Amino acid sequence: MLVASRRHTRIKSKESALRRPAAPSPSAGVSGRALATLVALAAALIAAFVVGPPTLAGGGPGGALVGNRNLTEALRGAFVEWWRSGDGDLSPGLQRVVDYWFRYHVVKAVIAAILLIVLVALGVRLWRAVLSAADPGPRKRAALASSGVLVTMLALFALVVVMANIQGAVAPFASLLPMLTDGAPGGGALADTLEQVRQRLADSGSAGGQTPPALQVMISDFARYHVALAVVAAAVAVVLIGMSVVAWRRFARTGASERRTRRVLGSFGALSASLSLLVILVAVANTTSAAHSASALSAFFDGGW
Known part of the structure; x- marks a missing residue:
């Protein structure tokens, strides 16, 4: 009786196992928790990229250079003063602006690099889900593929941002130059200085120009x-x-x-x-x-x- 009972139990266990659906393998999809974590992290990094750099680079929300208008005004005034001095070393005022811009680009480059890593990890999981799903159905397949394409495009954009901010961190003074000319007034000290720069550049290109x-x-x-x-x-x-x-x-x-x-x-x-x-x-x-x-x-x- 005991042997028959054990045999009956084993048969019932096998039947139950056959009726239960097989557990999906790790490659058959993407972990919902991991996916949600990566999406939340990417969203937080995008917000930090937009809001964080001015404050972090300026040493606090009350930084005198925080804000495009404050930075542009400080740059233009310091540049005019430095150019008139004729000195090869940056003036203290201009050096302060350049140092802030360097920190600004470093912060943006770091955030964008972390965002790029997160987006690559998210994209890899999404595309693996597209490839490993046996028969997800047309709607789910289209949703996964669309999400994969979107994340891939965002990753490419993050890559471009990383490249641009590395460039700005390596040469912060040169990356500030567009602020001198964009929307510059037609007269005044800045206009006279920019005209002198243009003339000096033209003279330096001629033979024997100083x-x-x-x-x-x-x-x-x-x-x-x-x-x-x-x-x-x-x-x-x-x-x-x-x-x-x-x-x-x-x-x-x-x-x-x-x-x-x-x-x-x-x-x-x-x-x-x-x-x-x-x-x-x-x-x-x-x-x-x-x-x-x-x-x-x-x-x-x-x-x-």
Whole structure:
């Protein structure tokens, strides 16, 4: 009786196991908790990127340089004073503005880099869910794919932001120059100073022309500004080319029956290759500008940049 009872129990256990649906494997989808955490973290980082840098760079909400108007006014006044001094070293007032702008770009670069990491992690999970789901249904498949595309675009935007802020942190003085010319008044001390800068740039381009120390500082920082982006763009291009090679190799190893996987891998391979070409063009253009920084700076002050 005891043996029969045990046999009956084992048979019932097997029947119950057959009736229960199999637990999905970790690759069959994406953890809802992990997904929600990444989405919340990305949203928090986006908010921090918008709100945080001025306060963190300015040392508090009462910082005198916080706010575009305060920064622009401080920059213009300090620049006019520095240019009139003819000194190659930045004046204390202008150095204060440049230091603030450096901190501002560092904070933005760090936040954007963390956001990029979070978005990449989120995108990887979403695309794995698209590829691993056996039969999610057309609506769920479309929702997952749309979310994956959106996160991929946001990640690319975050990458561009990281590149731009690294450039601004490496050469903060040059990245401040647009604030001198954009919306500048047609008269007054600033207009006279900018006209002198244009004239000095024109004279320095002629044979035997003398370059004032202040102007040489501007030309050097402008060259550094373009070199920074050229180097960063070259590094990004290498990464994108590597991603494209990996995607196409996996595409070649994937069977023709796995059409969904081949479509995703082919799309990523083509996107990475296209973006790498675009980034290479950016690197070449900035290398050219750095090699001819005086001419590029002159074109900038003439409104050609």
